[in-house]
Amino acid sequence: MNQIFRNAALRVPCDQCPLRVLPHFREFGPSEIDFVSSFKTGELVAEAGTLLLAEGMHNAHLFTILSGWAFRYKTLPDGRRQVLNYVLPGDLVGLQGTIMGELDHSVEALTPLILCVFQRDRLNELFVNYPSLAFDVTWLASREERMLDDHLLSVGRRSALERAAYLIAFLYKRAVAVGLGAESLVRIPITQTLVADTLGLSIVHTNKTLRKLVMRGLIRWQGRACEVLDIDGLLEIAQWDQMQERKRPFI
Amino acid sequence: MNQIFRNAALRVPCDQCPLRVLPHFREFGPSEIDFVSSFKTGELVAEAGTLLLAEGMHNAHLFTILSGWAFRYKTLPDGRRQVLNYVLPGDLVGLQGTIMGELDHSVEALTPLILCVFQRDRLNELFVNYPSLAFDVTWLASREERMLDDHLLSVGRRSALERAAYLIAFLYKRAVAVGLGAESLVRIPITQTLVADTLGLSIVHTNKTLRKLVMRGLIRWQGRACEVLDIDGLLEIAQWDQMQERKRPFI
DNA sequence: CGGCGGCTTGAGAAAGATCAAACGCTGTGG
DNA sequence: CCACAGCGTTTGATCTTTCTCAAGCCGCCG
Numbered sequence: 001m002n003q004i005f006r007n008a009a010l011r012v013p014c015d016q017c018p019l020r021v022l023p024h025f026r027e028f029g030p031s032e033i034d035f036v037s038s039f040k041t042g043e044l045v046a047e048a049g050t051l052l053l054a055e056g057m058h059n060a061h062l063f064t065i066l067s068g069w070a071f072r073y074k075t076l077p078d079g080r081r082q083v084l085n086y087v088l089p090g091d092l093v094g095l096q097g098t099i100m101g102e103l104d105h106s107v108e109a110l111t112p113l114i115l116c117v118f119q120r121d122r123l124n125e126l127f128v129n130y131p132s133l134a135f136d137v138t139w140l141a142s143r144e145e146r147m148l149d150d151h152l153l154s155v156g157r158r159s160a161l162e163r164a165a166y167l168i169a170f171l172y173k174r175a176v177a178v179g180l181g182a183e184s185l186v187r188i189p190i191t192q193t194l195v196a197d198t199l200g201l202s203i204v205h206t207n208k209t210l211r212k213l214v215m216r217g218l219i220r221w222q223g224r225a226c227e228v229l230d231i232d233g234l235l236e237i238a239q240w241d242q243m244q245e246r247k248r249p250f251i
Numbered sequence: 252m253n254q255i256f257r258n259a260a261l262r263v264p265c266d267q268c269p270l271r272v273l274p275h276f277r278e279f280g281p282s283e284i285d286f287v288s289s290f291k292t293g294e295l296v297a298e299a300g301t302l303l304l305a306e307g308m309h310n311a312h313l314f315t316i317l318s319g320w321a322f323r324y325k326t327l328p329d330g331r332r333q334v335l336n337y338v339l340p341g342d343l344v345g346l347q348g349t350i351m352g353e354l355d356h357s358v359e360a361l362t363p364l365i366l367c368v369f370q371r372d373r374l375n376e377l378f379v380n381y382p383s384l385a386f387d388v389t390w391l392a393s394r395e396e397r398m399l400d401d402h403l404l405s406v407g408r409r410s411a412l413e414r415a416a417y418l419i420a421f422l423y424k425r426a427v428a429v430g431l432g433a434e435s436l437v438r439i440p441i442t443q444t445l446v447a448d449t450l451g452l453s454i455v456h457t458n459k460t461l462r463k464l465v466m467r468g469l470i471r472w473q474g475r476a477c478e479v480l481d482i483d484g485l486l487e488i489a490q491w492d493q494m495q496e497r498k499r500p501f502i
Numbered sequence: 503c504g505g506c507g508g509c510t511t512g513a514g515a516a517a518g519a520t521c522a523a524a525c526g527c528t529g530t531g532g
Numbered sequence: 533c534c535a536c537a538g539c540g541t542t543t544g545a546t547c548t549t550t551c552t553c554a555a556g557c558c559g560c561c562g
Contacts, residue, residue, distance in 0.1 A: 074401075077492070095393060100394070101497070104400065127382040134378055135375070138388055145396050149325055152325075203540095203541090208543085211542080241328070453552075462510080472509085475507095
């Protein structure tokens with residue numbers, strides 16, 4: 001179980017990429033699409049729970065998520081785990097490993113996943129011949145940094161309730177931006193254990209905290225997933241000045 | 252007070268940059284140096300306490316630290332502050348603001364500072380004509396991300412004592428890498444209030460925690476600065492698998 | 503000399519961790 | 533079809549860590 005399958009049959013051509021048509025993403029010129037198309041070596045399908053990248057790996061793969069959710073995390077030698085961020089469709093994964101030689105975090109599939117796989121060693125070519133794409137890569141790295149900044153503020157300075165509200169609002173916004181969740185119903189497919197490891201809290205206290213959000217009618221928790229009922233209520237508790245995201249690139 | 256001064260007199264030509272000769276940094280080709288040289292518009296001197304970049308700023312500057320320490324932070328509407336990272340010589344600052352339009356964090360000088368100032372609007376030119384430098388920019392963004400990952404793990408999952416040990420070891424390593432601190436004596440110029448806001452702890456508890464490290468003979472605290480006496484002891488408490496940094500770029 | 507920022511310490515309060523136990527769902531094997 | 537195991541969720545009780553409040557010390561600067 002938990003394997004990665006090569007998926008030739010379902011391969012989506014880049015010029016028909018279902019993500020690129022979303023208003024959330026910037027448009028590409030034809031030559032950019034051509035290059036990305038050649039940069040892509042194939043697709044992979046992974047089931048929930050698959051370890052996509054492991055801490056310490058060299059020669060990591062480089063991919064973007066086509067569909068599904070994943071998460072990045074690190075662990076301490078004694079097993080304590082910290083979730084660093086979540087990975088949604090359109091997000092680039094494994095750049096660190098490609099650029100710095102060795103990966104210092106792991107990435108695991110949260111749901112079944114479809115991934116576009118790119119040739120690591122052609123990243124150089126991308127920088128030389130497609131400066132606009134190179135800029136996009138940097139843009140994406142910068143965006144990740146921004147999300148981490150926010151998350152760090154949260155874990156360092158917000159109370160448990162505020163943190164939980166922030167996290168759920170954050171994931172909700174991201175999910176909506178990439179077209180997940182029909183008609184104001186977004187299912188965020190996380191377990192409470194994962195929430196605990198994201199917020200830096202124990203599972204028990206996380207449960208009690210989420211319970212408060214449920215009692216107040218802000219969220220609903222059903223079958224390993226969270227649904228948002230009152231996004232404004234969450235934003236208010238979190239005291240979150242939202243980063244309003246404008247059009248973003250993706251590769 | 253707390254002003255920024257333009258500093259024409261002391262201007263260091265890039266080809267004689269005192270940082271570039273450090274073994275820590277990668278070497279540049281002549282054309283790279285030429286471009287960086289033209290990219291640089293001047294130098295600034297700032298005294299300790301100066302706010303270099305403020306959250307919400309558009310059109311932020313883009314600079315590298317030539318000498319001195321600074322720190323990046325974010326605040327919640329009610330004033331709670333979280334230090335995100337420290338900025339040392341050779342580090343690029345303001346990239347986020349340049350790349351994403353609006354800055355979402357602030358940067359403040361911790362000591363007197365000398366900065367190289369770059370022309371934001373020529374970043375595009377850099378990407379088009381100097382792919383190797385563009386790659387370096389991405390590399391640096393990726394490095395920042397890695398440091399944030401580590402910091403997040405720390406704040407989320409380490410105990411107060413472990414966090415403090417980690418932070419000090421981290422700053423020590425970085426300071427040594429860029430040639431600060433003669434002969435095994437490194438002065439890390441931070442206040443305990445700042446440590447508290449970095450670790451996500453109260454000042455009182457931070458003090459009690461640092462006191463333990465002092466008692467155990469691992470560090471010394473003198474006049475708004477911390478000195479490391481036993482780096483291995485700190486690393487052990489922090490359970491820190493160090494990222495051994497190889498040669499890195501800088502702009 | 504007085505004020506302020508940084509450091510230190512004690513005492514009591516609160517947030518969050520740990521321990522313990524139970525429930526419900528799902529998938530598996532008999 | 534049923535028993536059972538395992539995971540995710542829930543709740544109560546107790547313990548620990550960390551916070552807040554309060555106060556005092558020191559050195560520096562105006």
